[in-house]
Amino acid sequence: MNNTFSTCEAGSWTCTTRLCPKACSLESGAHFNTFDSRSYTFHGVCSYYLAVGDDWSVEVLLKSCPTGLVDRTCLDSIHLKTPMRSLEFKSNGKIISSQMGVSLPYISDSVKVFRKSSMFIQVDTSYGMMMLVQNSPTMQVYIGLIDNVMFRETGLCGNFNGIASDDFMSSQGLVEGTAAAFANSWKVNPDCDDVGNVIRDPCQLNTAVAKQAELRCAILRNSTAFFKDCHYLVDPYSYYSRCKQDACSCPSGQDCITETFLSYALACASKGLIFENWRKATDSQLVECPNGEVYSYNANACNQTCRSLSSVDLACQESGLVAEGCQCAEGLFANDEGMCVPAASCPCYVNGDTLKPGEKVTIADIPCYCREGQLLCSESKKEECTSPMVYVDCITSTYGKACESSCAIQTPLCLGRQCQPGCICPEGLINNGNGDCVKKEECPCQHNGLSYTPGDTIKVDCNKCKCYSGSWNCTELQCDSTCKMYGDGHYTTFDGQRFQFDGNCEYVVAQDFCVSDPKVGTFQIITENIPCGSMSTCSKSIRFLLQNKEIKLADGKYEIHDVSGSASKGSEEVFTVHTVGLYLIVKASNGIKLIWDRRTSLFIIAPPDKENQLCGLCGKYNFDMSDDFTMRDRSLSASALHFGNSWKASDTCSDVTDEASPCEMNPYRKAWSERKCSILKTDVFEACHSQVDHLPFYEACVRDSCACNIGGDCECFCTSVAAYAEACTSAGQCVAWRTPDLCPVFCDYYNSPDSCTWHYRPCGIVNTKTCGNPAGIDLGNFPHLEGCYPKCPAKTPYLDEHMMTCVSMDKCSCEMGSQIVPANGTVVNRDTCETW
Known part of the structure; x- marks a missing residue:
């Protein structure tokens, strides 16, 4: 609950509200979390729009890390741009404005920058955006927005509208199916190559590192370990998975596991839970503070530098974004050498350190000199352009090539860009992204990594979209929404939230008994896993109760009963049953449909008139992924385990206390599982990789295949592959993957x-x-x-x-x-x- 603080009194929650920023983050160079709490991983190699407001933008430059076991990207710089000025934060800790170094604290009419700690720099603005830049041990960035800027933002941080399911909105106005297709649409430079989904698993390349990482990263998820008190606030399992992956791809000399611990500790701190001394408790590398500084887990070095004494107008704000690191002890101030000294030993500053008037400097082989506070540079050598492109300089043009329009972003935000001479398309033509100049009406449209020509029509869910001049024009029909579950507890809610919960009980997956009065409701769908091994599930039992009827699906068959239990023959008006392909279809009179593969896969399709009326493991169906973990008592949890346990149909079942790790418990099965499940990464499914992210399905496949330790090997494996194939079909990409030797159907x-x-x-x-x-x-x-x-x-x-x-x-x-x-x-x- 980002902006609320809750207290449990007499069985109900009492909440108070305060103004807190909603944050977006980019951590470890590839892990993004949007303003609406959608997480994804993208290994980009270009400059991208991270967040864009009405009159400001934040751009990030991602590059391949210099060293590492496998391909890995690192954040190289962050560019904050406004109409009046531009600030660039470099990974080496330097800050550049107009190609000159900036000393802290920095104050302008709309932006204030100061060092929050030895690891973080804080940026406060007058337009509701605040930013934390982490420089040590690696570069990361956190952006906070307050609610009065809602509905204005775009970019890799999403559109900040409270609806997580549409966060993958491309620059051309269509929701993309994968993080790669979404992120590629927000390139600042259209000449950069698109980046695809990462196929390789870094932990397969170094099994020794992978085993050590599993042991050390487990402290994040264990219910008895150091971080257990935060499990209700921040889901630990995504950080656990990320911890292992980053450890296996970590550049030499870098402690990526500690980086993930830091990220989780900061996420917990943003919810109000500060973990003092987590570094010592997790055997992580301790930070030695030099020059009389002290380490703080809730640092705020505002007004603790010698420069801050001369900048009396600097107003340090409480950003709501928590940081840690070294800072001067109370009563001491940092000078330019980083020494903590008493105020009496501080020098004074006027306008900071600048070049002397008339002093010359060479930047990128171009001679420049300082005059009246501006860096003036000579014109570079004129470039030869290929027709029809024309050359623009920085004398007759404000931005030159630095703000060139393209088919993907036809009206780029030019705020704060440094002019760059070069070749651009002439007036009346536009760059199509391949280096060619075309008319605007000839611009192609992009969706899920594929290019479409003007006039092409595609189907997105139940709507039709037509390409017009580089943008999509779509019908606005209200579509059904589907909740999916398969295998050993893999769920995707109506609003698109993925989670893992494998309970040993009957659970309510969807119902409309969701208000305080338990009698107000019309239907309920309950499922129960039927195990076939020590850790695996072979089939499901499903009960659908509507009016005075119940249909039960079990053992590949169905039965319809009165609620009294007697067999009924007059139930056609409530339930209609069909066999379609491998599936049994149940169509209910209230518009709900069930699709069951007669084993573990169940799809629940809800019509638009059920919006904001549902609850259960399938979520609330309100297009907001962030509140899908609403428990039976209507409180919100960050933990899939606590959320799942709250929806038990019977109080006699015990709670699930930990998420099982079958491959760790059955290590002899891991290699076989990874080899079999690698089909999801191969050319068989290549056409679908740009439509549906295969990685979550691959991870689920390996997990379930490891779990089938007492027979049922092919059953678990085939169900997992079929789940990805079904997702591909739903995205419009049919894959014929079965063979006589691979999960055949006779x-x-x-x-x-x-x-x-x-x-x-x-x-x-x-x-x-x-x-x-x-x-x-x-x-x-x-x-x-x-x-x-x-x-x-x-x-x-x-x-x-x-x-x-x-x-x-x-x-x-x-x-x-x-x-x-x-x-x-x-x-x-x-x-x-x-x-x-």
Whole structure:
């Protein structure tokens, strides 16, 4: 709860509110967390818009790290730009403005910069943005915004509208499917190459480091370890996973595990929980403070430098962004040499250190000199341009090539850019991103890494989008939303929040009994895992209660009952059941649909009229991913474990206290699991990699395959791969991945000896005519599903879903309760002796 502080009194929460900034961060050169709390990883190699406001922008330059076990990116510099000035923060700690060094504290009309500690620099602005720049041991950045700037921001930090599901909004106005496609759209320089999704797992390249990392990183997630008190506030499992990955790709001489501990400690501190002495408690490297400084876990060195004594107008603000590091002890001030001295020993400053008037300096081989506080440079050698490009200089042009328009960003934010001479497209033409000049109406559109020409139409969910002059124009239909679960407790909520929770009980996954009155509601969906090994799940039992009926899905079959428990034959008006491919489809009268693979995969599709009415493990369905971990008592948790435990259907079950790590408990299975699951990284799924991020599915596949330690190896593996294939299909990318040797589906089972009507389709279309639906099954805007599909001949055009055969209408079977009666067959009612 970012802006609230809660107290539990008599079983309910009492909350107070204060103005706190909502933060975006870029840590370890690749780990992003948006203003709306969506986390992702992107290894970019270019300059990108991190955040853009009405009249300011923050750009970050990412480069390949100089050394490391595998490819890894590092933050090289941060550029804050406003209409009046530009400030560049370098990874070596220097600050540049107008190509000249800046001494701290720095004060302007709208920006104030001072050193918060030995590790952090704080930037305060007059327009509601504040920033922390970490320089040691690596460069990281944290941006805070207060709520009165909501709905104005764009860039890699998202759009700050309280809806996490649309944070991957590209510069062309379309939500992208992967972090790479999203981030590539926000390049400052269109000439940079696009960066794809990272395929390699760094821990596979160094198993010795990986094993040590698992042991040391475990302190983040263990429920009895040092950070346990923060688990309710900040989810530790994402930091645990990141800790291992960063340790395996860490540049030589760098302690990346301690960096992750620092990030988690700062995240906890931003929620109000300061961990004093966490470095000593986690056996991390201690920071030795020089020159009489002391180390603080909640540092604020504002007005503690000698320069601050001369800058009496500097008003240090409480940013709400927590930092730590070395600072001078109370009563001492830092001079230019970094020594802490008493105020009596401090010199005085006027306008800081500058070049003397007329003093010359050479920058990038261009002679410059100082005059009237500005650095004036001679014109560089004119560049030869390829037609139709034209050359612009910095005498007749304000920005030159530094603010060139492109098809991706047609109106770039030029605030604070240093003029750069060079070749640009002439007036009336625009750079298409490939170095060619085109008319604006000829600009292509980008989506999920693919390029589309003007006039092309694509489908995004239930809406159609058409490319016009480099931007997408989309219909605004309200679409259904899907909650997904598969394997050993892998969930994706209606709003897109992924989490892992593998409980040993019945749990409420979705219901509309969500207000304080427990009687106000109409339906409830409950699931239970059915284990098949010491750590694995082979199937699910699902109960869907609506009105006075209940449908139960278990053991690959279904039964419909009255709530009293007696078998019911008159339930068609409440539940309609179909077999489509490998799946069983349940269509309820309230608009909810279930798609079940008869094992562990379950998809719950909710129509738009259920928005803001749902609760359970599938979340609230309000398009805000950040509050999906709302527990049964309506409080918000950061922990998937606490959230999941709160939705137990029975209080007799014990809570889950820790997330299992099957590959650590069954290390002999890890190599096999990684080898099998690597199919998700190969060319088989290459066309889908730009549409759907494969990494979460790969990690889930390895985990589940390690868990199947008592049989069911292929069951767990095949379910995980099928889950990624289904996600690809939903994104419009059909992948035919099954083979006779890899998770085969035997459709010949349904074929009679003299016919071959059943065939496997990786992405079948629901258009089969059935006995129950002679005109064809109508499921609305329904996804394509893999499985066995019949091609019924003209003489027997209808599929009998009970018998799974093609028949004429007069040969259709009947259903009475749970009993299937063939055509012309009879059944006797034992209670009334009636013959039907």
